[in-house]
Amino acid sequence: MNDTATTPADSLRRDQSAAKKLFVGEILEENLFPYPAIRARDREILGTVVEAIDGFLDGKEQDFKHWDRDAHQPEEFIQGLRDMGLFGLIIPEEHGGLGLSNGAYARVLTQTSSHDASVSLTIGAHSSIGMKGILLSGTPEQRAKYLPKLASGEYIAAFCLTESGAGSDAASIRTTAKKNADGTWTLNGEKIWITNGGIAQIYTVFARTEGTDGKITAFIVEAAWPGVSHGAHEDKMGIRASSTTVVSFSDVKIPAENVLGGEGKGFKVAMAILNNGRTGLGGGAVGGMKTLIRLATRQASERRQFGQPIANYGLVREKIAQMMVDCFAAESTVWMLAHYIDSGCDDYATEAAISKVFASDAIQRCGQEALQIAAGNGFMREYPYEQIVRDSRILSIFEGTNEILRLFVGLSGLKDAGGSLSELKAAVDDIFNNPIKGFGMLSGYAGQRLSQATGVGRDRIASRLHADLGEAQKTFEKYALELAKASDYLLRRFGKSVVDRQFELKRVADIAIDLFVGLCTLSRANTLSVDGDPHAAQARSIASVFAQQAKRRMAGNIRRLTKNEDKEIDGIAGFALERGSYPWDVI
Ligand SMILES: Cc1cc2nc3c(=O)[nH]c(=O)nc-3n(C[C@H](O)[C@H](O)[C@H](O)COP(=O)(O)OP(=O)(O)OC[C@H]3O[C@@H](n4cnc5c(N)ncnc54)[C@H](O)[C@@H]3O)c2cc1C
Numbered sequence: 001m002n003d004t005a006t007t008p009a010d011s012l013r014r015d016q017s018a019a020k021k022l023f024v025g026e027i028l029e030e031n032l033f034p035y036p037a038i039r040a041r042d043r044e045i046l047g048t049v050v051e052a053i054d055g056f057l058d059g060k061e062q063d064f065k066h067w068d069r070d071a072h073q074p075e076e077f078i079q080g081l082r083d084m085g086l087f088g089l090i091i092p093e094e095h096g097g098l099g100l101s102n103g104a105y106a107r108v109l110t111q112t113s114s115h116d117a118s119v120s121l122t123i124g125a126h127s128s129i130g131m132k133g134i135l136l137s138g139t140p141e142q143r144a145k146y147l148p149k150l151a152s153g154e155y156i157a158a159f160c161l162t163e164s165g166a167g168s169d170a171a172s173i174r175t176t177a178k179k180n181a182d183g184t185w186t187l188n189g190e191k192i193w194i195t196n197g198g199i200a201q202i203y204t205v206f207a208r209t210e211g212t213d214g215k216i217t218a219f220i221v222e223a224a225w226p227g228v229s230h231g232a233h234e235d236k237m238g239i240r241a242s243s244t245t246v247v248s249f250s251d252v253k254i255p256a257e258n259v260l261g262g263e264g265k266g267f268k269v270a271m272a273i274l275n276n277g278r279t280g281l282g283g284g285a286v287g288g289m290k291t292l293i294r295l296a297t298r299q300a301s302e303r304r305q306f307g308q309p310i311a312n313y314g315l316v317r318e319k320i321a322q323m324m325v326d327c328f329a330a331e332s333t334v335w336m337l338a339h340y341i342d343s344g345c346d347d348y349a350t351e352a353a354i355s356k357v358f359a360s361d362a363i364q365r366c367g368q369e370a371l372q373i374a375a376g377n378g379f380m381r382e383y384p385y386e387q388i389v390r391d392s393r394i395l396s397i398f399e400g401t402n403e404i405l406r407l408f409v410g411l412s413g414l415k416d417a418g419g420s421l422s423e424l425k426a427a428v429d430d431i432f433n434n435p436i437k438g439f440g441m442l443s444g445y446a447g448q449r450l451s452q453a454t455g456v457g458r459d460r461i462a463s464r465l466h467a468d469l470g471e472a473q474k475t476f477e478k479y480a481l482e483l484a485k486a487s488d489y490l491l492r493r494f495g496k497s498v499v500d501r502q503f504e505l506k507r508v509a510d511i512a513i514d515l516f517v518g519l520c521t522l523s524r525a526n527t528l529s530v531d532g533d534p535h536a537a538q539a540r541s542i543a544s545v546f547a548q549q550a551k552r553r554m555a556g557n558i559r560r561l562t563k564n565e566d567k568e569i570d571g572i573a574g575f576a577l578e579r580g581s582y583p584w585d586v587i
Contacts, residue, residue, distance in 0.1 A: 012343055019350040019516045023413035023508070025484030027476065032519050033463045035332070035527035036339040042104035049098070050111050052084055057115040061384070064116040067241035068387055071233055073118060078199065081153065086112075086123050088151030090135065095147035102276070103338030106283030113287030117391035118241035120284045125195035125242075126150070128277030129399070130157025133204045133218055136276060137261035137269050142220060146202065158200035160191040160221075160247055161270055168404050170206075171267065175249065177207035177217060183256040185209075187219065187227075187249040195398075197230045197245030204273070205249065206266045215264035219254050227252035238390035271349070274399055276341060278352040281399055282334030285359035288392055289327040292363075292370040295384065296320055299374050310373070319369040321545070326362035328542045332524040333358055333517045350412045353405040354513050360395035360402060367392050406513075410505035413512055414498060417487040465522070466529045468540040472522050472547030476515055479554045483511050486561055503566045507557040514550035521546050 011030045018031040038046075067073055081087065090105050091097025100108065105127065113120040131150045134142055149155040166173045175189025187207055194203075201223045209217040221228060231246030261269035297320060300311035310316045337355045340348040367389040371378035378385040396402040465473050486508055490498050498504070525543035529536040576582070 012345070014343065014345045015347065017345075017347040017350050017416075018519075019354055019409070019512060020347070020413050020416040022480050022483055022512055022515050023417040023487045025481045027461055027480050027519065029461060029463060031340070031345075032336075033461070033523050033526070034530065035520075035524040036336065036343075038103060038107075038335075039101060039342075042101050042107075045098060045100065046104055046107055049085075049108055053086075053108070053111045053115075056080060056084060057112070057119065060115070064118070064241070065381075065384075065387070067118065069240075071235060071240040073122060073241040073243070078122065078153075078156075081119070081123060085151075087126055087153035087156065089123070090127050091131075091147050091151040095143065096151035097147070101338070102279050102341040103335055106279040106286075106334055106338050109280050109283040110287035110290070113284040114291045116241075117284065117288060117388070118239050120280075120287070121195055121239050121242035122156075122199075124277075124280045124284060125159065126157045126200075128280035129159035129273050130196060130200065130204060131155075131202065132273045132277055133159075133260050133269050134220065136272055137218075137265075138220075139257070141257060142260070146220065150202065155201040156196055156199050157202045157204065158194050158196040158247070159273065160194050160197075160203045160205045162191060162193055163189065164192055168401055170270070171216070173206060173208060173216065175205070175207040177209050177219060177254065179209070180253075185219065185254040185256070185259075187221065187252040187254055189249050191247045191249075193234065193244055193398075194230075194247045196243050197247045198233055198243040203228070203247060204260065205247075206270055209263065209266075216266035216270075217263050218260040218266040218269040220258045220260050221249070221252065221254060225252055225254075238387070238393050240390075275349045275352045278356045278399065279334055279338045279341065281395060282330065282337070282355045282359040285363040285392070285395055286327060286331045286334060288363045288388055289323065289330065289366045291384075292366045292388060293320070293323050293327060296323060296370040296373045299370075299377070303374075316373055319373055323366045323369055325542050325545050325549070326366055328524075328539065329517050329521045329546050330355075330359040330362045332520040336520040336523070350409055350512075351516065353400070353409050353412075354516050356399065357396075357402045357405050357409070358513055358517050360392075363392045363395060364389075406506050406509040407502065409512055410507075410509035411499060413483075413508065414487055414491060414505075417484070418491045463526075465526045466540060468529075468537075469522055469526055469543060472518070472544050475547045475551045476518055476522065479511065479515055479551070479558075482554065482558050483508065483515060486511065486558060489561065503564070503569075504561060507561055511554050511557050514554050518543075518547055518550045 013028060013030050016028055016031065018028040021028045063077075067077075085098055086108070088097030089100045089108055090102070091099070093099040109120050109124055112123060131146070134146050134150070138146070146155065150157055161170050161173070163173050163175060173189075175187070175191065177185040177187045179185055187205065189207060191197075191205070194200075203221045203223065205219045205221045206216050207219060209215055223230075227250040229248050229250075231248070234244040236244060260266075297311075300316050300320060301309050303310045311320075333351075333355045337348060337351050340351060367385070371385040371389055374383060374385050377383050380386070400408075460477060461473055490501070490504055490508065494501050494504070521543045525536070525539040528539045533539065
C-alpha cells in the first residue's frame, strides 16, 4: 500500500460490483484503478498498534507452541489482549473502541497472524463475526449497552450459527425461539464448533422463529443467563489454542429488545456479518504467508546441500517466487475489498467471496511449499511449519466452505449476466437465504432459451499503465471477454438448470477469481510504479507472472467448458459411492 495514490471517492461506482461486471466482459476501471491508499488516520494508528502487538507477542514462540499442544490459551494472556485494546479495534471511539476501518482492522490481524493464528482467531471471531451484528444492525440501545463492554474485552463475543445438521446448509438450523405472550422469547437448541464458545460472554445466536420452514431471527444472548451453557474445548487439528465448543440453550428467556436486526431478518444479518468480516480472515492469511516467506528464505539461504545453499537451486527458487506471487496477489485483493467496504459500496459479496477463496487457498499452497523447502525439519514439531500448515487448513472450511463460495461467485456473476431473468436472480439470492432450495428451485424451467445480451463490447482498460504491464493488461482484457462469452454460452445451453451445473460453475468462478485477483494485482503494481516505490519493478514482475499463470488456467477453464471428462468423472464418483470402497488389488 502506498501513501499518495487514491481512488478518488467520486469516481468509485458504489452501486456496482467490479467482479460481477467481469461476467459481462466489462472491466470496471473506476473501481479498480488507481490502487487505493490506506487512510492517513489508519496509518497513524496502525503504526502504534502494530508496534505494540510485536512488543507483546515477540518472544512468545515457545508459549504458542505449548498452548497449541495443550489446546489452551491462558486467561492472563487473554487479559493482555484486552489491555492492548485488541477487542475494541472496530468499535467506534464513542463506545470506547479504536474505530479502525475494515482495512486497518485486517492489517492488525495480519500482524497477530504473523505470530500465531490462534491469537488472531480469538480477536477475529470476536470482531469479525461475534459482535459485528451489533455494529451493523444493532439498535442505538443495543449499541450503547453492549459496545463499551465489548470494546474493553470485558465481554468477548461469539457467532452461533452452525448446528450438527446445519453446516453449509445453514438455513436448515433447528434451534428455535418461541415468542411468549409478554414479548420475550424462549430459546432452545444446540450450536456446534463455536469459536470463542468457551470464553464468550455474548453470543449472536441464530434461531428459527416460525416453524420449520419459517424465518430465522438473530438474537443477542448473554452467557450468564439461565439455561446457557457451553461444552468442553474441542480437540482440533489446528488453531488448537483457540476456544471452540458446543454452546447450548435450554429454555433461555430472551428479552424482546435483544432481537438483532428485526424479526425474521436473521439470515440477512448473518450474511451481512460474514461478508463484512471476510477481510479479517484475508488479512490473517496474508500475515501467515509473510511469516512463511521469512522462514523459507532464511532456511533456503542457510541450508547447504551438494556444497551450496539450497537457495541456489531452481526448484527451491521456484517455490519461493510462487509464495511471493501468492502473497502479493492475496494482499492486493484483500485490501481492495477493504477499500470497497470502507468506502460504502453496496455490493461487494462477490469480491468478498473471491478474496476469501483466494487468500485461504494461497496460504495453504505457501505452507506446503515452505514446509517442503525445510523438508525433514519442516516435518518436525520443533519447527513452526507444521503448525502453520495445520492452523491454515481451517481457512477453506469455515465462514463458508470454498466450494460453496466458488458456487456463489459463479452464480452471482451469471445472475448479473442473465440480469433480466428474474427466476435465475431469485435462485442466486436464495442460495444464501436457503441454500438447498436455492440450488434446486429452478428445475422445470429448462428448455426455455435464455438468450441474454451480455454487454460484450467494452474491453479496453483506458488508464495508461506502465509498459511492463502491457501484456498482463491484454490478458485480462481478453479473458474478461472470454468470461462473458462463457457466461452467455452457459445461460443459453443450460438455462436455469445452470444452478445445478457445478463443474461449469466452478470453471467460470475460477476464471472470475483469476481476473479479479489479477486486476487488483495489476492495479497495485501500477500504482506502486507511479508512486516511485523502491520495489516497484519487482511488483510489476509479480503482476506479470500472475497474469501469465492466470492466462494458462483461464484458457484451460474455457477449453474445459466444452471439452472435458466431466461425464467420466461423475461416473467414477458414482461407482465409488455405490460400492463404498476401491475394488482392485494386485494380489
Ligand atoms: C474450528 C472451527 C471453528 C468454527 N467456528 C464457527 C463459529 O464460530 N460459528 C459458527 O457458526 N460456525 C463455526 N464453524 C462451522 C463452520 O462454519 C462449518 O464447519 C462450515 O460452514 C461447513 O459446514 P460443515 O463442516 O458442516 O460441512 P458440510 O456443510 O457438511 O460440507 C461438507 C462438504 O460438502 C461440501 N458441500 C456442502 N454442500 C455442498 C453443495 N451444495 N455443493 C457442493 N458442495 C457442497 C462442502 O464444501 C464440504 O466440502 C467452525 C468450524 C470449525 C471446524
